[in-house]
Amino acid sequence: MSPAIETTNLTRDFGKFRAVNQLNLRVEAGRFYGFLGPNGAGKSTTIKMFTGLLAPSGGSMRILGEDLSDPRRALEVKRRIGVVPENLALFDNLTAREHLTFIGRMYLLPPATIRARCDELLAMMDLAHEEKKLTLEFSHGMKKKLALAAALIPNPDLLFLDEPFEGVDAVASRVLRDTLKQCVGRGATVFLTSHVLEIVEKLCSDVGIIARGELVHQGTMEELRRDGSSLEDKFLAVVGNGEAEAQKLSWLEA
Amino acid sequence: MNWEQLKTILWLRWRLTRNQWARSGGLGAVIAAVVAVSMFVLGGVSFAGALLGGIFGLGEAKPPVIMGIWFGVTVAFLFLWLIGLLNELQRSESIDLQRLMHLPVALGQMFVMNYLVSHLALSIVLFVPAMMGLGLGLVISRGPAMLWLIPLALGMVFMITAWTYCLRGWLATLMSNPRRRRTVIMGITAAFILLAQAPNLYFNVILRFGRPTPGATSAEARRQRDANKSFNQEKFNQLVAAQKFIPPLWLPVGARALAEGRVLPAWLGTLGCFALGALGLRRAYRSTLRFYHGESGGKAAAQIKTVATPTATIPTPAKAGTRFLELRLPAVPEQAAALALATFRSMLRAPEVKMAWGTSFLVTLILGCSLLFRTAPKLPEAVKPFIATGAVAFSIFMLVQFLANQFGFDREGFRALILSPADRRLILIGKNLACLPVSAGFGVLLLTVITVWLHLSLSVLLAALFQLVALLLLVGLVGNLLSILVPYRIQHGSMKPTKMPGLAMLVMMVCQMIFPVAMIPAFVPPLAGLLWEKAGWPDAVPVNLLLSIALAGVAGLAYWQMLAPLGRLLQRRETKILGVVTVEVE
Numbered sequence: 001m002s003p004a005i006e007t008t009n010l011t012r013d014f015g016k017f018r019a020v021n022q023l024n025l026r027v028e029a030g031r032f033y034g035f036l037g038p039n040g041a042g043k044s045t046t047i048k049m050f051t052g053l054l055a056p057s058g059g060s061m062r063i064l065g066e067d068l069s070d071p072r073r074a075l076e077v078k079r080r081i082g083v084v085p086e087n088l089a090l091f092d093n094l095t096a097r098e099h100l101t102f103i104g105r106m107y108l109l110p111p112a113t114i115r116a117r118c119d120e121l122l123a124m125m126d127l128a129h130e131e132k133k134l135t136l137e138f139s140h141g142m143k144k145k146l147a148l149a150a151a152l153i154p155n156p157d158l159l160f161l162d163e164p165f166e167g168v169d170a171v172a173s174r175v176l177r178d179t180l181k182q183c184v185g186r187g188a189t190v191f192l193t194s195h196v197l198e199i200v201e202k203l204c205s206d207v208g209i210i211a212r213g214e215l216v217h218q219g220t221m222e223e224l225r226r227d228g229s230s231l232e233d234k235f236l237a238v239v240g241n242g243e244a245e246a247q248k249l250s251w252l253e254a
Numbered sequence: 255m256n257w258e259q260l261k262t263i264l265w266l267r268w269r270l271t272r273n274q275w276a277r278s279g280g281l282g283a284v285i286a287a288v289v290a291v292s293m294f295v296l297g298g299v300s301f302a303g304a305l306l307g308g309i310f311g312l313g314e315a316k317p318p319v320i321m322g323i324w325f326g327v328t329v330a331f332l333f334l335w336l337i338g339l340l341n342e343l344q345r346s347e348s349i350d351l352q353r354l355m356h357l358p359v360a361l362g363q364m365f366v367m368n369y370l371v372s373h374l375a376l377s378i379v380l381f382v383p384a385m386m387g388l389g390l391g392l393v394i395s396r397g398p399a400m401l402w403l404i405p406l407a408l409g410m411v412f413m414i415t416a417w418t419y420c421l422r423g424w425l426a427t428l429m430s431n432p433r434r435r436r437t438v439i440m441g442i443t444a445a446f447i448l449l450a451q452a453p454n455l456y457f458n459v460i461l462r463f464g465r466p467t468p469g470a471t472s473a474e475a476r477r478q479r480d481a482n483k484s485f486n487q488e489k490f491n492q493l494v495a496a497q498k499f500i501p502p503l504w505l506p507v508g509a510r511a512l513a514e515g516r517v518l519p520a521w522l523g524t525l526g527c528f529a530l531g532a533l534g535l536r537r538a539y540r541s542t543l544r545f546y547h548g549e550s551g552g553k554a555a556a557q558i559k560t561v562a563t564p565t566a567t568i569p570t571p572a573k574a575g576t577r578f579l580e581l582r583l584p585a586v587p588e589q590a591a592a593l594a595l596a597t598f599r600s601m602l603r604a605p606e607v608k609m610a611w612g613t614s615f616l617v618t619l620i621l622g623c624s625l626l627f628r629t630a631p632k633l634p635e636a637v638k639p640f641i642a643t644g645a646v647a648f649s650i651f652m653l654v655q656f657l658a659n660q661f662g663f664d665r666e667g668f669r670a671l672i673l674s675p676a677d678r679r680l681i682l683i684g685k686n687l688a689c690l691p692v693s694a695g696f697g698v699l700l701l702t703v704i705t706v707w708l709h710l711s712l713s714v715l716l717a718a719l720f721q722l723v724a725l726l727l728l729v730g731l732v733g734n735l736l737s738i739l740v741p742y743r744i745q746h747g748s749m750k751p752t753k754m755p756g757l758a759m760l761v762m763m764v765c766q767m768i769f770p771v772a773m774i775p776a777f778v779p780p781l782a783g784l785l786w787e788k789a790g791w792p793d794a795v796p797v798n799l800l801l802s803i804a805l806a807g808v809a810g811l812a813y814w815q816m817l818a819p820l821g822r823l824l825q826r827r828e829t830k831i832l833g834v835v836t837v838e839v840e
Contacts, residue, residue, distance in 0.1 A: 053672060055829050071825045079675035087836065089669030093603035094596060101579045105592030106674040111580055134603065150670070 002065040004029040004158050004189035005050060009059035012045050019045040021213040022059065027191060027206065029157075032184045034204035035193045036231075038239055042213040043193040044086040047162050050191070051083045064158055079107065082151035086162045088143055089150070092136040096127045096146050099135060100153055107154040114153075121149035124175050141167040148176060152183075159183060161192040165199055177203060201231040211239045263364070267371075281760065293379045301383035308391015320392070321494075321510035324403075327385060328410065328505050334377035336446060339418055365539050369419055382411055392513075400512050402520040403505075409527030410505045416534035423538050423545065447616045501530055586687065589676035593684025597664075601688065604663060607656070611692055614652040618696060622703035636787060638708050639780035639798050642718035645704045647773040649696035650725050653689060654769050657733030660685040661835050662744045662751070668835050672828050679821035685737070686730040693729075697722040713796045717783075720802035721776045727809035732772040734820050736765050738827055743835045779805060 005027040012020040020042040027033045037043045048054035050063055052074055064080055066073040083089070091099060097118055104114035122128040125145040135143060144167050151159060159180070165173050180190050180203065194200050200207060201221070209217040216238045224234055312320060389403035425438060497503040504527060508520035578599060583591040601607040633641070650657075661668050671681055701722070705715050740762045742751040751762070783798035824831075 051673060053669065053829060053832060071822065074825075075675050075677065078673060083673050085669055085673070087666060087669070089666060089673055091596065091600050091667035091670065092665065093600040098579050098596070098599065102592055102596040103670065103674070105579075106589050106670075106676050108588055114580075 002029070002062070003027055004031070005033075005061070005063055005191060007059060007061040010046070010049065010056055010061050011058035012042075012049060012054065013057040019213050020049070020056075020210075023210070023213075023215050025208060025215060025218065027189060029189050030184065030187050031189055032180070032203055032205045033189070033191045034200035034207045035191060035210065036195075036197070036200060036207060036235060037193075037210040041210045041239075043210055044162055046210065047083075047160050047191070047193060048085065051081065051085065051160050052078065053085060079154075080157040081160060082154055082156035082158075083160045084144070084147045084151045084162055084164055085160075088147040090135045090143060090146060093134055095131060095134055096122060096138075096149070097131060099146060100149055103150045104153050109154065117153050117155075121152060124179070125149050125172055126169075139167075141169060141172075144168050145172055152179065157188050159188060159190045159192075161190065163194060164192055165194060165196060197231045197235060207231065209235060209238050260363075263367070285759070293376070297379045297383040300380050301387040304384040304387030305391045306387075308388045308393075309395045312392060313395035315513075317510045317513035320513040321506045323388070324506035324509040325497075325503065327381065327388065328502055331377055331381040331385075331411075332414070332502060333450075334380070335375070335414060335418065336449075338375050338377055339422070361543065362539065365542060369416075369535065369538070372419060373415060378411070378415075382407075385411075392509075396513065399515065399517060402512055402517060402524065403509055406505055406508045406520050406524045406527065409524045409531065410502055413527040413531035413534065414502060416531040416538065420534045420538035420541065423541050447613055447620075451616075451620045501527065583687070587680050587683070589674070590680040590684040590687065593671070593676070593681060594687035594690075597685060597688035598691065600667070601656075601663065607663065610655065614696060617652075618649075618699055618703075622700070633708065636784050638710055639714045639717065639783060640777070641708060642701065642704055642710055642714055643721055643776050643780050645700040646697050646718055646722045646725060647770070647776055649700045649722075650693055650729050650773065651770060652696060653693045654729075654733075656689055657686075657693070657729055658736040658765065658769055659740075659742055659744070660689075660733060660737040661741050661831050662737075664835060665743060666836055668832055672832055677821065678824040678828075679817045682734050682817060682820055682824065686734070689730075690726065693726055694722065697726075713799050717779060717796070717799040717802040720799070720806045721779065724802070724806040724809040725773055725776050727806070727813040728772050728775060729769075731809075731813050731816050731820075732769065734816075734824075736769070738820065738824050738831065740765050741831045741834045775805060775809075 003026050005025060007023050007025045010020060010023040010025070011018065023042075023046060025046075035043055035046070045054060049056050050061065050068075052068055056069075061068060063077050066077045068074050068077060091102070094102065100118045100121060101114055104117065109117070119128075125148065127142060127145060127149070130138070130142065135146060138146065144164070148161070148164055148168075151161070161180075164176065168176065177199070180192075184190055184205075192200075192204075204221060206220050207217070207224070208215060217234065221231075224231060227234075229237075312323065315323075385407040386404060389400065389407060392400040392403060425442075497507045504519075504523035508523040511517070511519035579592070579595050581591070581595055582588075583594065586594070656663075661671075664671065674681075676684075698719075701715065701718050704710060710718075742759075742762055745752050751759075779798045779801035782801050783796075786795070786797040787793070
């Protein structure tokens with residue numbers, strides 16, 4: 001079985017700044033992968049490259065066994081993935097149901113399936129009572145929930161979620177976690193980034209940590225637990241918290 | 255606010271501007287500098303021109319003439335000011351007060367600073383120096399009493415800018431509800447268009463009934479002309495009397511009074527203008543504070559309902575809006591149809607698009623009314639096909655900004671298109687189809703008007719309809735190319751492109767200027783028909799119609815053939831387009 005995601009020396013430059021540096025990542029199919037890193041480490045840039053929102057400057061990658069740089073194969077890959085990008089991807093002037101209907105049709109789902117899934121997703125995300133609101137009137141959390149629903153509607157084999165729990169209320173967050181577990185349970189792969197280490201620790205089977213554009217750790221949660229350390233310990237150890245601890249605010253010390 | 259804080263605020267404003275320039279590249283900075291220098295020069299020229307005019311042209315002029323000139327200046331200033339207002343309906347603060355409210359600075363002073371910066375508008379740069387020049391010129395040529403014109407003119411400008419500032423603040427409060435915002439924008443646009451077209455309607459529709467009847471005897475015609483003359487004089491007198499009750503027109507009233515040697519009206523006008531202006535500014539400040547303190551949304555807040563969390567999934571029947579998005583378009587691939595319907599629905603709800611389409615529709619309607627109320631001119635038959643083709647081209651031209659920038663209105667939504675698995679050819683077809691109802695609708699509307707007005711023959715009408723089809727295809731093709739190569743982001747709620755690199759802006763402007771070239775082929779069939787007729791060949795051959803059908807066929811073929819390469823080009827450039835249409839601007 002080919003891995004869901006495989007990269008070789010994947011690199012992305014913005015002018016002189018290297019956001020992602022020779023990333024070699026391998027995510028097996030059917031795994032729940034948590035991608036961690038401090039702010040500005042390159043997490044979102046990496047997800048953007050995986051989903052075709054950003055072209056790599058160097059290296060190669062295969063998503064679901066296909067090369068995204070081949071335009072024909074790229075569309076095939078997109079049929080099988082669902083994405084919640086960093087800045088979402090919503091049309092301002094559509095309602096939630098309209099947006100989901102549109103996405104469903106773009107994935108060539110039958111009309112009856114679209115309706116049924118819309119109903120379920122809107123209820124699950126607690127958006128069913130906001131039928132008349134346009135997405136531009138949504139709060140950030142509501143937008144995030146709609147983007148999640150849009151990612152789930154095609155029932156994808158691979159889900160890319162950039163900070164899916166940020167701004168989402170506790171109820172929806174719980175429902176979402178259960179849904180993602182269900183997805184993985186039926187064989188799908190989930191690749192998510194998050195700042196909340198506890199969520200990643202609870203949900204993910206695998207974890208990768210990126211810092212300053214480089215992959216500094218990759219392994220399973222089992223391996224981590226065997227070492228007897230928590231994810232937070234590991235994160236701080238590989239990302240480096242020594243400097244932060246050493247720096248004190250002089251005027252608070254007195 | 256102390257001096258250090260003021261310096262910091264000025265520094266902040268400068269840094270924001272400088273960073274914007276830096277982001278728009280070297281060319282952008284050059285363009286900004288050229289615009290700044292041009293405005294300075296324009297102000298100088300208008301001052302000098304008005305000064306010379308006042309000295310040498312109006313020294314001996316009668317008071318009504320002086321009043322007429324000031325009336326013209328005032329109306330022109332108001333018109334240009336109104337265009338500026340329409341261009342930027344909501345107040346865009348030079349320095350956002352909301353970001354400073356938690357800091358220890360006096361908001362009142364910040365407010366005044368923002369108000370002063372709002373004066374950097376073309377209407378002010380052009381007309382205030384002109385008013386000053388004209389006033390000084392009249393002082394030199396007619397005596398020091400005319401000096402009152404300077405404070406009177408400044409008072410009028412102050413009054414207009416203060417109330418405009420107040421209006422913009424009120425609109426900002428009103429538009430904090432994004433839905434209400436659309437209605438406001440549409441309403442104001444429609445009001446502006448009707449206002450701008452009022453003279454056209456008045457002269458071409460209402461006054462038309464007072465013109466001598468064609469075929470009347472010379473005595474009757476003279477009697478009608480005399481009656482009209484006295485009617486017009488009466489109207490003029492009424493207009494002059496009405497000026498006293500319209501504050502912005504106190505300036506021409508004051509100018510006339512000063513020219514007649516009466517100072518009191520000008521003095522009262524000045525006081526009145528400054529008092530009204532101060533009232534407007536005070537109101538603007540208070541409403542601004544209320545807005546930022548969140549005290550203006552009482553009604554909206556009261557309407558928030560507590561909604562129970564649904565406990566079970568109950569399938570609901572599709573709402574009307576969703577049913578529209580579920581429509582299947584005959585012979586159109588599923589993904590193209592989905593995109594066409596979603597884009598069309600989205601555009602119908604977008605204030606900026608409604609504003610632009612509403613403008614086009616109203617202009618067409620007013621133009622049509624003006625034409626229909628006139629008797630059909632005795633045009634040679636040979637010219638009529640060109641007029642029909644021109645109408646078709648005109649209807650398409652009004653939509654250039656949509657067709658040439660089809661992804662700019664998607665903004666964040668364009669990301670959904672990139673992520674979608676749809677063939678990029680279908681995305682282009684979907685986008686073109688979304689504009690079709692409006693572009694074809696305008697074309698057919700205009701053709702109907704022209705047909706009724708000029709009594710077009712069936713052959714010419716059919717030829718024009720085929721030309722419309724051909725143009726839609728050709729313009730769609732060129733529009734697709736431009737949308738892919740030079741996209742630009744359109745700000746939500748306006749038709750203005752957001753700031754972009756200077757070179758991109760230049761390319762975009764040049765491309766849109768040469769866009770009408772795509773319409774030239776439509777004029778080939780009527781031209782060929784004319785040449786055929788001039789050559790004296792048989793009239794029975796409808797050359798215009800036949801060539802129009804052929805043109806539509808060729809355009810269809812070209813569109814189809816170019817679809818695949820354009821689709822590939824879109825796929826290659828989609829991440830670049832995304833970068834452009836999703837960039838947020840400060």
